[in-house]
Amino acid sequence: MDLLSILFIVLGAIAAYLIGSFPTAVWLGEGYYGIDVRHYGSGNAGATNTFRVLGKKAGTIVMLLDITKGFTAAQLASILALMGWVNADFLTFYKLIFGILAIVGHIFPIYTNFKGGKGVATLLGMALAIEPEVALVCIGIFFVVLLASRYVSLGSMIAALAFPLLLLLPRFSPDTPLLIIFGFALFAVVVLTHQKNIRRLIHGEENKTYLLRNRRNRDH
Template sequence: MTVPIIIAAVIVAYLIGSIPTAIWFGRVYYGIDVREHGSGNPGATNTFRVLGKKAGTIVMLIDIVKGLSATSLATLLMILNVLPEHNLVTFKLIFGVTAVLGHIFPVFLSFKGGKGVATLLGMMLSIHYEVALICVGIFLVILIFSKYVSLGSILGTLAFPTLLLFVPRFKTSEPILVIFGFCLFIVVLWTHHKNIKRIVDGEENKTYLIKPKK
């Protein structure tokens, strides 16, 4: 009975991640498909650019909740005695990664989705909220000074395994978390490879969290 339940949970995690928040929100409340504007990416960053801060914030928060809720399915299964406690982190990783993959390859959008950073953040919050919040801080600092969301996302992701590995307060007894963190960094690099090229070429769109004074 346990295996079918876990398989069902994986499917649910994928479907949660696949919810195309930016597309549905833009169409319902603005009559706009964000894929037809800005960078064409169906994610929170492009929603900020196309629909503004309010819409972008709502989409981002929903995408974070997607990752948080999908990852927390492991906690629910543990409470229901489907999973043993010593396997909790492993299954949080499985469900969380599945949700992120759902966001990147959503069944509702012919498997062409966003970059999954907000959903990834929700996953990290469920696994280790302290380190995740520091990563958010690093992301914001880099965004404010560089104006590049992509650069903030890449370095914020790299900070997760780095903090777990080198900062005594956050050192983990779960080596799989560190390995996962660096693998995740590679994935984020891959999903942002076009952004990296545009940054190098000086063509990347800038996002002003704090508007410059005129």
């Protein structure tokens, strides 16, 4: 690997982190609603809290943008491979690295004093860039759990665990076994960022989310 390739890989890594750092929930809330979502609800700067504080439209926009962050960051590796700066045999590895940096950026964004969201939507974007079929199955699992339990946190954790477990099946077996290890590692990160949610789930105090009901009809 020559110095020019190393330089572009480093620049790609920095770009991936900066892309992940975009605080979409904060910027959308302050820019269009005059509300900092970090001061309401769970205080989290992510899509779930945006749904609770600003409603379905704003929450959906933030979720899609956060997914796009992870997808875009991971696809930076494809651009580098196309330009010949990354060996195509290691493309999945670099997608993982750039995707993980985007997740780190989302959790610890440089633009908002390193206080961000939990990274689930950004993780999903990375998964879509690397294993789209498995990621789509995980999305289905997430919504099934959410509709059955009304808990976004529970759906997020189960879907995150489903990703590496599905990769163990012959149907989805990846070309790079390292992807399975990274999958379990990222599940561990999701659990760590949901520690408060886990405690609330255990004590029956976790907030519920109703996708199919209007705000005025929700239980209090």
